[in-house]
Amino acid sequence: MGPAPFVWGCPTPASRAVPYVDADGNDAPYRAATAQASAKGRTTMSQRWRSTRWKMAALAAVAGLAMTACGNPGSPGAAANGGDGGASKSGEAFKVGLVYSKSGPLATYGAQYRQGFTAGLKYATNGSGKVNGRTVEVTEQDDAADPAKATAAVTTLVGQGAKIIAGSTSSGVALQVAPMAKDNKILFISGPAAVDAVTGANKYTFRSGRQTYQDIATAGSMIGDVKGKKVTVFAQDSAFGKANEAGVKAILGGKGATVSSVLAPAAATDLTPFATQIKSQKPDLLFVAWAGTNASTMWQTLDQQGIFSSTTVVTGLDIKPTHALFGAASGKIDFLSHFFDGAADNAAYKALDSGLKEQGATVDLFTNDGFTAAQMVVQALGKGGDDVDKMVSSLEGWKFEGPKGAMEIRAEDHALLQPMFTVKLVKDGSGFKPERVKTLDPSAVAPPVTPFK
Incomplete structure (x- = not known):
């Protein structure tokens, strides 16, 4: 588990009745256990976990889809049949490990990530499941x-020849896997893990989702320039609540806002x-x-105390x-959001939507992270083919179109620069649906550069 305080956490809907906590993976409540988790993670790397393989070679090409040898960055076929990667081991499959939460408190988020990855791999390979002729x-x-x-699973996969590992629904997991990437090259x-410390972790670590800085910067955008403004954090008096308090103070306070907090006992009625x-x-x-029933x-x-009529109230949009x-x-x-159903209307979004429907799923919060990961893979x-250093170089500075819009991997620290959104919930029959209010340009919420460690 990571030391950074900027991560909100959210269990699956089945385990709580919470309107929102940051979709990151229930990391904040156990942030204080960093040292213990680190020791545990590094001493159990010999464990082996059963894996399920699924090959993408059988993915059928969409009828009438034009296959191209190359394309614009981020479009289907741009990397699938370009470059010189793969020539040295023609015919051998590329091995990719997907380590994520298939079970546990974040299984709902993990499922969305995996579904998005499946759709993204089909899109990026033009339905072939192959890159340069290799499965x-x-x-x-x-x-x-x-x-x-997670560390045990990564050890197993690397031993089996995987040179790419994608996943990490939880920030605690991401912070343990990142140094393994450097050690094993x-x-x-x-994936969905939002902890800021993943950015700049090392030259072998990237991310396909947003980071907490981008969330909080989006919240601050709702009152314009925060310098000289008063911001109050309302949360529970717990590790989770204090992590949010610390994050807002560091980010919005760092931009000149005066940040205070109101922390309520978790059991308060x-x-x-x-x-x-x-x-x-x-x-x-x-x-x-807020995290609780x-x-x-x-x-x-x-609402009863008239808070909504006297101030701008912001929280994050969950699943x-x-x-x-x-x-x-x-x-x-007012909701901040990094992705939602209807966030964009480009080719990648349409491919995500159709790819999810083929799986009996719909667009939701973390499907974008999986789709984007597949594009990056x-x-x-x-x-890069089988050369990991060439893979790294191919991603650094790469600009592409993802389901949420224009994306760029910053070369200096591998931050994923991306648009963010402000949304409202509006009535939709008997329920509610998100409606976009504003799309924030990637530069408006870009985190400061974090040099590699």
Whole structure:
């Protein structure tokens, strides 16, 4: 588990009734256990975990799809049949390891990631499942959001010849796998894990999702220039809540905002005194990070105390099953989002949408991260073949079109520069759906450069 304090965590809907906690993987509550987890992860690398292989060679090409030998960066075929990668071992499969949460508290997020990866691999290889004529053989292993299981799985996959590892639903896992990439000189593409420390971890580590800095910067954008503004963090008095408090203070406070907090006991049933305290602070922005079964009560209390009419209230948009939990407050909350159903309308998004429908799934929060990871895998294999250093070079500075829009991998630290969104929830029949308010340019939420360690 990682030391960085900027990570929000969110269990699956089945385990809680929370309208939102950062979709990152329930890492903040155990941030203090970093040293213990690190020791555990590094002493159990000899464990072996059963894996399930699925080969993408059988993916059928879409009828009428024009196969091209090359294309624009990020488009189907751009790397699948370009470059000189793969020539040295013609016919042998490229081995890719997918280590993510198939089970455990983040299984819902992991499933979305895997579904997106399947759709992305089909798109990036023009339906062939091959790069430069070589099959992309993907071996899945379940880390159950446990760093020790993840490191054992990575050890197994590397021993089997995998030169690319993708996944990491949990930040705690990502922070343990990143140094393994450097030690073993393999390519690691972290997934939904949002911890900032993945960026700049080392030259072999990349990410296919956003990072916490981009989340919090998006929240701050809702009040314009935050310099001189008052921001209040409303959270529970727990490791999770304090992690959010620390993140907002570091990022928005670092931009000149005055950041205070109101922390309520996790078991509190009467939240009126805390709402009153918030109101008395007269913040320009109320940043809410809440994990617990009393979430609906919390939103109702804020509404009853007139908080929504006196300040801008921001929280993050979670997966679809949580959208109904905001109740009457739904239309009064401003949401930050890194991806949602309807976020874009480009070719990559359409391919994601259709690819998910083929799997009986729909576009949701983390399907983009899997799709983007597959695009990165194909780019790396197409240009680098079996040479990991060439893979790294092919990704550094790469600009491509992902399901959410224009993406760029910053060469200096491998930050994934990407658009972010502000959204509202609007009524959709008996439920709610997200509606885009604004798309933020990647430069508006770009994290500062973090030199490689």
